[in-house]
Amino acid sequence: MRRAAPLALLAALGAAPLAAQDSAPCGGDFGTFLQGVEAEAVASGIDPATASAFVAGLGPDPEVIAADRRQGVFQLDFLTFSRRLISQDRIDRGRAMADRHATTFDRIEAEYGVPRGVLLAFWAFETDYGAVQGDFGTLDALATLAHDCRRPELFRPQLVAAAELFAMGEIDHATTGAWAGEIGQVQMLPADILENGRDGDGDGRIDLKGSAPDALMSGGAMLQALGWRADEPWLVEVTVPDGLDWASTGLNHPRPVANWAAAGVAARDGALPGGGPGTGLEARLLLPQGRNGPAFLAYPNFDVYFEWNQSFVYVTTAAYFATRLMGAPIYLAGDPDPGLSGEQMIALQEKLVARGHDVGGVDGILGERTREAVQVEQQRLGLPADAWPTPALLGAL
Template sequence: MFRTLAFLLFLAPSVVAAQCGGSFAGFVKSLAAESRQRGYDANTVAQFFAGVVQDSKVLRADRAQGVFQKPFIEFSRRLISNQRIQKGRNLARQYDSTFDLIERTYGVSRGVLLAFWAFETDYGTFQGDFNTRNALVTLAHDCRRPDLFRPQIFAALELYTRGQFDPARTTGAWAGEIGMVQMLPGDILENGVDADGDGRVRLKTSAPDALVSGAKMLNHLGWRAGEPWVQEVTVPQNMDWSLSGLNTTLPASQWAKMGVAPRSGRLANLPASLILPQGHKGPAFLAYPNFRVYFEWNQSFTYVMTAAYFATRLEGAAVYNAGKPDAGLSAQQMKQLQRKLQARGYNVGKVDGILGARTRDAVQAEQKRLGLPADAWPTAALLGRL
């Protein structure tokens, strides 16, 4: 799911991270007033907000993303199946001309789009049944991330004026994304493409429109044409594990001098980071500059790593070598670890039981201080030492 703020650029120069909370009816009135201030006709605004309701199911979904607590191996095995791989390859053949257009125009490899298509909507078979307008207004009213969702309401209003959005009938994911690759209204305004030539951008029913729009979005976010994104590697056991993680970027040639070798093919002549999703005993990857663009699509490291790896599988890469990683922590243990790290002065963000970037950084720092392999993978041994 797209989680970028790039779409804010099209908005009028009003305060984006504005009001939230209070009575829902009052909040809707303030949105309508701001819409009129932006120049929208009063009747259009009234029609757009007519019947809007707060959706409690959206709030429950927002607070129940426990799937991202799962480690990479478990998460990737859950999402990647032979059936999904085969269907993806069949669709690659079916839409070969569309993917050729994408690769010529935007330089995004077909496996990348196929992986997002698979994970977001199971290749378009389930695109979500939440009313999009209600979801956006509900999430903007909630004070967790109003800076993300409030601008999307005005983007949806703009789509409505163009005949591309029905406030009563347009549906999608709980977080307001629409279509086969799940794009927010602002992203559609900025990157929507009529790839099938029917005069409309139809991301829910036209695979070419959805795929080309997704590719344009990635290109806009900084995707480097024709370059790889992630590659499985083997790593020597005498490696300095503190060099792993996205905070360290070295030329691939320097990694090679340290004994990092591609499992197949050659290392790209690019800067890269060594990624150990489950520590030095588990699978290992080099992440190239395009890998960082994935985080503009989704902020979850587990999701990003799985989507990036799945894209390589769709293009013929072997199943990764899972190794024998040390057992990870339960959600409760992870929360305990986060509290211990907070007590030691680390900013790990919310204590949520999820191994996010800031928790990984803190874990790696403590491992280094304690003389443990500094691979950023938290274990019971580390928890005990803390």
């Protein structure tokens, strides 16, 4: 997971804990761990005295571990998640921000090809347009997560990158941010700041916390580096015919847009982007809550969202919100079949794992791997293979 649940998102949704997990650290003695970090920092080219000063002030933060285990918001279904997170007030403020920073957004679109709605949605979800940036000690948070057993492979490099920013005078032990070590208005990790930090307001420094132009330009640069393709869509709401082959849906089934059009898939608002001859664009038909709920075509740019955050429900909501900020209508919610509770989802994942499926962890979260496994079992059982798990499927398994 590239990024964790943003603070503004957790505040809006009211985070519930996930199932209990072993929280014992895997890094051994914390002091010995810091000695290794110091040696790694020196090996990366940081002055030994600076590396020593960097690790000298670090300590574990149990509140960070508690926050890391408290990401049950991702167990919510798409309709619930998006309705709680997207309000008319948040849309209105986003459009006001687009007007206020129009010059910056014009530069971002010209230099990086990222539409303003995409960055506005991240800005809103990550920090509520800069208002909720977090008060965790950034360096302690990174050290805690790098030492912890759950994702050290993600956070150890970020801690060393933070040492580089420390050596440059960009951050210090008083720097604060999100519990997972992200900094600033669009919540960037240290390695991303080193690679993509930009001086958007021209004052000669990169201030991701206090300068919206700096934060937005940096976010645009990062999205381009992650593979954003200019002048292409990311998500388009569609209508689908009743007789569609549901097994052809899902993020693992790309097809040319023209093929989707030939199968009766139509844009709800206007023509399907990339549906003309010679465009070469492919898309996946995304049914977040099955064949009776909202339907979207997800284009290649949609994949970039998963580089920002690997939660399926967060990514889909952020991509949809970006289209709303760009003028798209409210989705057609439809009448989805009832889904599963968190406990039922865990039971389903256990059954899928027992059948040999890799669901990416039994966590009660309907991620893309779980959806793919559900679709396979739906096909096997002769059920509509729309990747939406229901009590009927759980009973059949």
